[in-house]
Amino acid sequence: MRCDLCLAFQPNIDSHPENREIISDGWHKYFGFCIPPEHIHCMGCFTGGEATLDNECAVHPCVSSRGLVNCAQCEDYICKKLENILVTFEEMQSKFEKPIPPEDRRRFIFPYENKDRLEAIRQRQ
Numbered sequence: 001m002r003c004d005l006c007l008a009f010q011p012n013i014d015s016h017p018e019n020r021e022i023i024s025d026g027w028h029k030y031f032g033f034c035i036p037p038e039h040i041h042c043m044g045c046f047t048g049g050e051a052t053l054d055n056e057c058a059v060h061p062c063v064s065s066r067g068l069v070n071c072a073q074c075e076d077y078i079c080k081k082l083e084n085i086l087v088t089f090e091e092m093q094s095k096f097e098k099p100i101p102p103e104d105r106r107r108f109i110f111p112y113e114n115k116d117r118l119e120a121i122r123q124r125q
Contacts, residue, residue, distance in 0.1 A: 003044040005111035010041050026108035030092060030100075059085060072121035087112045 003009045007019040020037035028034045045060045058081040071082045092109050
């Protein structure tokens with residue numbers, strides 16, 4: 001995940017409070033879950049246990065317990081835990097009849113398109 005690109009990341013909320021409503025609507029449209037805008041804030045996974053939005057994430061505790069920076073470094077790559085959260089634009093687009101607008105991709109999908117990023121990291125290792 002790219003916290004710096006996510007509208008819910010606290011520094012992005014601080015500089016653009018309207019992001020809360022925008023991301024709440026976008027996550028509902030593209031991922032099917034609804035988090036009320038007033039509950040949207042995330043410090044990211046690697047901030048020493050501060051608040052994140054996904055308290056049920058199985059990947060972060062796994063990565064942390066293995067002393068890794070991300071899943072690309074893991075000998076079990078791609079495991080079921082990771083497979084459950086992998087996001088690709090093509091897969092997202094296949095769920096919709098109309099093309100996903102570029103602005104929606106940038107806001108609601110690109111920060112979470114983790115499969116290609118992890119593959120690139122593995123290739124560089």
